Amino acid sequence: MSQSNSILWSFDVDGKNFDSAGFASQSTKFKLRQLGLNGDIIKRVAIAMYEGEINMVIHAEGGVANVEVDEDKIIITLTDTGKGIADIEQAMREGFSTATEEIRDLGFGAGMGLPNMKKNSDELIIDSAVGKGTKVTMIFAI
Amino acid sequence: METDKSYCAVKIDKDKCKGCINCMKKCPTEAIRVRNGKATINYDRCVGCGECIRTCTHNAKYATSDSLDLMNDFKYTVALVPPSLLGQFPNVIDPSVISNSMKNIGFDDFYEVARGADLVSALTRKKFEECDRQKPLISTACPVCVELILIRFNDLKDYLIDIMPPLEIAAKIARKRAMKATGLASEDIGVFFISPCPAKVASTHRGFYTENPGVDGVFAMSDICLKLMHISQAEVDITRPIVASNLGVAWATSGGEVSALDGRVLAADGIENVISVLKELESGKLKDIDYVELNACPGGCVGGVFTIENPFVAKSKIHTIRRTSLYNKKNTVDKIEHLDEYLRSLDWETDDVFVLDKDFKKAFVKLRQVEQLLPQLPQLDCGVCGSPSCRAFAEDVVNGIVTIDKCVRQTEENGIDDDLIKKETE
Secondary structure, eight states: OSSSSSSSEEEEEEEOTTTTHHHHHHHHHHHHTTTTOOOOHHHHHHHHHHHHHHHHHHHHHHEEEEEEESSSSEEEEEEEEEEEOOOOOHHHHHTOOOEEEEEEHHHEOOOOOOHHHHSSSSSSEEEEETTTEEEEEEEEEE | OOOTTTTOOEEEETTTTTOOOOHHOOOTOOOOOETTTEEETTTTTOOOHHHHHHHHHSSOOOOOOOGGGGGGOEEEEEEEEEEGGGOOOOOOOOOHHHHHHGGGGOOOOEEEEEHHHHHHHHHHHHHHHOOOOOOOOOOOOOHHHHHHHHHEEEEEGGGOOSHHHHBHHHHHHHHHHHHHHHOOOGGGGGEEEEEEHHHHHHHHHHHHSSSSOOEEEEEEEEHHHHHHHHHHGGGGOOSSSOOOHHHHHHHSSTTGHHHOSSSSEEEEESSHHHHHHHHHHHTTTTTTOOEEEEHHHHHHHHGGGOOOOOHHHHHHHHHHHHHHHOOSSSSSOOOOGGGGGBBBBSSSOOOOTSSSSSSSSHHHHHHHHHHHGGGGGGOOOOOOTSSSSHHHHHHOOOOOOSSSGGGGHHHTTHHHHHHTHHHHHO
């Protein structure tokens, strides 16, 4: 058992399963509500995490979502072993998307995922290697 | 009516309760626990959906409603007849017979709640045109769904439409009409609703929609049906025609409310389905929908626990009535007077009943304990401990409501780190 003072939980995000995408962010939202945090931060965490989950489903056939809560911040780490992001700066641009036609037909992949994650988090760190995978870290100050 | 915020319509008969866990497993807000062999309800979390009443095989759950004797306290009485009542009688397909039969069981007059529904539809269409609010708008007609939003999905409260439900509107109009017709003062007129569900008993008594509900009592539909069983159709004088539209009558069944609206609409019924739609909404997935109709009961109001007919049979009957009767095919509301009286402000009170502790630091420690305890539990969600899920059990342990040894599996295997809680609380 962890000796750390933070609260930890994690989820396996199932790849190619659009129906289950949203489970991790919804559960996280509920737990944050149990802490009595204010609505604004919960909303931001939920939106950013949902976008991250969807990204992992669309681009990386799933991955792992880890949540760590301290008394003063929430850290969300989304790790996948997908194809990676070639040009992060380009990927951050609103509307830029490498999603397939099929996925766009489903209403996803509009190129707003990463921009929304940046907008809603206090800090966004993307660590990616082409062919190896991506690790996205989002920090929210409480 | 004097309102009482703490009024609850769902009760437990402790003598009949066997302490089985069926109701607890069905409760959508985890409001029920089984302790010392008996079910108990945490009323802060109860939304009055009636799932526990439907599930209980021991008749240990019951719903309260007002006594019909209440009618004797008034000089003149009006029955508010909901469209769901029309589906309750196997051999009656004439809605004017059912509505006018109210006079055979002691009421002086009746008023169709479907007319209130017609007004709400007309108002809603107007809102669609003017609306600069974020969509979808969510119906407020089912008090269970509104309350569910307020305690479990409180981000969505800003989507609730600012219009009173049909019942509240019908009550206001019926009272005014009766005062005009009789010359009596408001307090001499008793306006009574015949309710298909306990939730509307509670919402009226609690003043959920308005401080002044305009209804003097809410009767269980089953009580009224029992009285009507003794009246033959030939005894009923049709003195007043029915005037609601067949779209207003459709509100008795799921999908009926949205059938009067243009635009992209969605209707969900049954508490589990309602929750699944609210989850979609919460994730921001339904941005292209204009209006959402939610009914906690399966099939809509015809599925309420005070109804006597199977909801699907009732639905079929109402469908036939709508097709064959003399109802107006179109919503006939063209001019809406007293518009302001029919609106409800958006200042809904939310209550975070799921917070582990009001103090953040304490809540933080508790959530950490829950997360640490949970992996040690069997994840069976068997309910034998008296809590509805392993997670709920962990929360109850951390809150000091129950001890870890109540988990059967853990006692058998003796594998739990019960120092965990002691350490943390020291």
